[in-house]
Amino acid sequence: MRFVVTGAGGQVGAEVVGLLERQTRHEVVGLDHHGLDIGDRDAVEQILGRVLPEAVVHCGAWTDVDGCEADPERAWRDNALAVRHVAVAASRIGAHVVHVSTDYVFGGAKAEPYHEWDAVAPQSVYGSSKAGGELELQRHATSWTLVRTAWVFGRRGRNFVDSIVARARAAEPLRVVDDQRGSPTYAPDLAEALVRLAIGRHQGVFHVTNQGSCTWHRFAEEIVAAAGIDPAGPIERISSSELGRPASRPANSVLDNVALRLLGLPLLRDYHDALACRLGGGLGGTG
Numbered sequence: 001m002r003f004v005v006t007g008a009g010g011q012v013g014a015e016v017v018g019l020l021e022r023q024t025r026h027e028v029v030g031l032d033h034h035g036l037d038i039g040d041r042d043a044v045e046q047i048l049g050r051v052l053p054e055a056v057v058h059c060g061a062w063t064d065v066d067g068c069e070a071d072p073e074r075a076w077r078d079n080a081l082a083v084r085h086v087a088v089a090a091s092r093i094g095a096h097v098v099h100v101s102t103d104y105v106f107g108g109a110k111a112e113p114y115h116e117w118d119a120v121a122p123q124s125v126y127g128s129s130k131a132g133g134e135l136e137l138q139r140h141a142t143s144w145t146l147v148r149t150a151w152v153f154g155r156r157g158r159n160f161v162d163s164i165v166a167r168a169r170a171a172e173p174l175r176v177v178d179d180q181r182g183s184p185t186y187a188p189d190l191a192e193a194l195v196r197l198a199i200g201r202h203q204g205v206f207h208v209t210n211q212g213s214c215t216w217h218r219f220a221e222e223i224v225a226a227a228g229i230d231p232a233g234p235i236e237r238i239s240s241s242e243l244g245r246p247a248s249r250p251a252n253s254v255l256d257n258v259a260l261r262l263l264g265l266p267l268l269r270d271y272h273d274a275l276a277c278r279l280g281g282g283l284g285g286t287g
């Protein structure tokens, strides 16, 4: 199969491209931000019309959650309208679109994990713009998979695991929020699921995260332990309001992977196993 991957310079996009390059039966054209501005309608039409992929894995997005609060226009352009461009262009050539969305479309007040049929209630510009992208996909793509994932940590790029390891190694005091709960998700594991869903042209909404959940504080403790670092002191628990970030985050955004489970598709392994693999330098392989 021939694939186009947008956002190929990012945590998830780079893993999807790498995975497809290793699977030599597939062809892949990976487009980073420089190679394709997803907010440029004509450029999206031209590239998809030229490459004629059978599937587009759309990983490009503006993921700076606090930055989106300061520049909503850019958020709407890159996270909502861009999905319209990809969906329309893919439909014209009969390509399936796998689009990546976020747990931050949910409000966070639910006590239990969110399933695929829960109503969205975004609390931030980023979450709203991603919810807009979900609507665009469903309105304009003829063949589509909408994947919501969460708390992504990859092998490259800015992510929570690397930043905790670096600060713990530098013996910096660590203060981490303890009132947000989610499911950490390893980018190589997610990439495998995205490719599987694309090949199967699975239609509909799927929650795809590693199994298990924790708070950021608990995750930080587990990262330090798994990395074998003796921190300068205990990791301090703080609240989201103490941290005072511009964008509000959901208190609970654990995603139940109901659709995968009921369709008998493989669930991603427990996030502890993925974390051990990440810190041990391993590549991946989902359970």
Ligand SMILES: NC(=O)c1ccc[n+]([C@@H]2O[C@H](COP(=O)([O-])OP(=O)(O)OC[C@H]3O[C@@H](n4cnc5c(N)ncnc54)[C@H](OP(=O)(O)O)[C@@H]3O)[C@@H](O)[C@H]2O)c1
Pocket: 006, 007, 008, 009, 010, 011, 012, 013, 032, 033, 034, 036, 037, 038, 039, 058, 059, 060, 061, 062, 063, 078, 100, 101, 102, 103, 130, 149, 150, 151, 152, 153, 157
């Ligand atoms: N990271 C998470 O925790 C998380 C959680 C839930 C869902 N997601 C979703 O997962 C997907 C992949 O995220 P990620 O973690 O891989 O984020 P990432 O590392 O920030 O990758 C996103 C990529 O999109 C590119 N991009 C931004 N604006 C663009 C534009 N106008 N045209 C083309 N490319 C553009 C970025 O390039 P530049 O950096 O050069 O701008 C970046 O390489 C996104 O849809 C995101 O919303 C992520």
